[in-house]
Amino acid sequence: MRLLIVEDERRLARSLALGLGAEGYVxxxxxxxxxxxxxxxxxxxxLVILDIMLPGLNGYRVCAALRAAGYRTPILMLTAKDGEYDEAEGLDTGADDYLxxxxxxxxxxxRVRALLRRRGRSVPPVHEIGRLTVDTGARRVRVAGEETALTAKEYAVLEHLVLRAGQVVTKAEILDHVWDFAYSGDPNIVEVYVSALRRKLGADVIRTVRGAGYVLERP
Known part of the structure; x- marks a missing residue:
């Protein structure tokens, strides 16, 4: 899952990014x-975490512009204001929640988890693909009924492939969704994590499509 934080308090933004990043979010x-x-x-x-008091365009205007353009991604508004009219204005401009x-x-x-669950109601939280069971709500993985521990990044790569099961997913798509925009390292890092997943889940779970990417096979 990829999140966008729009927050001018840099210390707070960094703290949130570190905390959410440690849980596997990009x-x-x-x-x-x-x-x-x-x-x-x-x-x-x-999901977007959007502060209201921002330089340039404030959060109300950003939210309103996004909704006017048909943007449907959930928006969680943050503000130092605590009046009920401020909350109402935030929700009226299209925010999904307010903190x-x-x-x-x-x-x-x-709140982040709740909004992501709400967004994904049309997608079942538990995916069963052959011997593999991935509960995206609880972020738990089982192979043939046995729970398997994954690192945050391993889980993020797997989740992206699970949500596109049966489709070829390019290395660039995985990089874009699982690593943040500032990543400038070796793109072959994707191969490292796919190899780690194969060791833990089984060599036949993820197939390489030469010159195209990877596909999580459906039986």
């Missing part, structure tokens, strides 16, 4: 409204 961070609007419309994010600063990280994490 997190992009920008610090002003205009850049947030651009990154949201150009990117492929599963007042200061807030508990545990609460924010729960």
């Amino acid at each position: 997190v992009d961070v920008v610090h002003d409204g205009a850049e947030g609007l651009r990154r949201a419309t150009e990117g492929d994010h599963d 007042t600063k200061p807030f508990s990280y545990v609460v924010l994490r729960a």
